[in-house]
Amino acid sequence: xxxxxxxxxxxxxxxxxxxxxxxxxxxxxxxxxxxxxxxxxxxxxxxxxxxxxxxxxxxxxxxxxxxxxxxxxxxxxxxxxxxxxxxxxxxxxxxxxxxxxxxxxxxxxxxxxxxxxxxxxxxxxxxxxxxxxxxxxxxxxxxxxxxxxxxxxxxxxxxxxxxxxxxxxxxxxxxxxxxxxxxxxxxxxxxxxxxxxxxxxxxxxxxxxxxxxxxxxxxxxxxxxxxxxxxxxxxxxxxxxxxxxxxxxxxxxxxxxxxxxxxxxx
Numbered sequence: 204x205x206x207x208x209x210x211x212x213x214x215x216x217x218x219x220x221x222x223x224x225x226x227x228x229x230x231x232x233x234x235x236x237x238x239x240x241x242x243x244x245x246x247x248x249x250x251x252x253x254x255x256x257x258x259x260x261x262x263x264x265x266x267x268x269x270x271x272x273x274x275x276x277x278x279x280x281x282x283x284x285x286x287x288x289x290x291x292x293x294x295x296x297x298x299x300x301x302x303x304x305x306x307x308x309x310x311x312x313x314x315x316x317x318x319x320x321x322x323x324x325x326x327x328x329x330x331x332x333x334x335x336x337x338x339x340x341x342x343x344x345x346x347x348x349x350x351x352x353x354x355x356x357x358x359x360x361x362x363x364x365x366x367x368x369x370x371x372x373x374x375x376x377x378x379x380x381x382x383x384x385x386x387x388x389x390x391x392x393x394x395x396x397x398x399x400x401x402x403x404x405x406x407x408x409x410x411x412x413x414x415x416x417x418x419x420x421x422x423x424x425x426x427x428x429x430x431x432x433x434x435x436x437x438x439x440x441x442x443x444x445x446x447x448x449x450x451x452x453x454x455x456x457x458x459x460x461x462x463x464x465x466x467x468x469x
Contacts (some may be wrong), residue, residue, distance in 0.1 A: 207243040213256045219391050223265065227255050230269050262391030274320050280350050284341035286317040286400040291454055292379050295429045296321055296459040298452060299377050302425055302463065303329055306375075310334070314366045314378035314414055315401060319346030319359070321379065326355035336362040336369065338399065367413070372421050379429040380410045412441050415464075419445040422469045432458035
């Protein structure tokens with residue numbers, strides 16, 4: 204079957220996600236969109252491609268289909284059971300990088316490292332050492348593989364544990380924790396991601412509050428977190444309650460997306 208007919212058939216199956224038919228075909232053939240446009244009569248067996256289209260139509264995200272994700276201009280391994288990196292998290296990463304360039308932190312902790320992207324980029328760009336924890340064995344495996352790819356496996360101490368069990372003190376903590384309200388409806392592609400990495404509780408911000416409280420107990424200088432678009436007001440109150448002054452940062456659509464909080468004790 205020629206490319207022109209393959210794309211037409213795939214778009215019919217995907218209905219409201221027709222662009223993904225082309226993205227998936229580009230990745231499957233290892234070609235770009237220009238090549239597809241110039242070679243519409245290229246003939247190939249689309250059997251395996253249509254299997255991918257079928258998996259996507261049933262809710263399997265692009266990143267899980269090809270076991271990779273792009274973030275900060277870099278490619279990372281990803282797999283089912285691990286949160287997919289999203290562009291919105293670059294806002295948090297930008298603030299983390301700025302803080303680490305401005306201050307000399309001796310003990311840095313990431314809570315909920317997922318695929319490891321934030322700690323890996325931090326270690327790669329600044330040459331610093333980081334402790335990172337997560338409760339997912341699958342995340343631990345993927346994060347270690349990604350760290351090895353970028354040559355920073357000796358700079359990051361990945362721990363498989365709940366952050367509340369950590370005994371050491373830290374002067375800087377950062378996290379992209381679960382912050383979606385349990386009742387919030389999500390699309391079928393997000394439903395394929397690990398629930399424990401998405402949902403933060405009945406109100407959504409419960410884990411964020413635990414992180415803020417934990418950070419106070421650990422006597423941090425700064426805390427930086429990603430959060431839900433409608434949580435700024437309540438998080439600002441919680442931060443103030445535990446002795447933090449927060450600055451909030453918006454995404455490109457104008458939604459509040461990340462905060463950096465200074466412990467007022469310092």
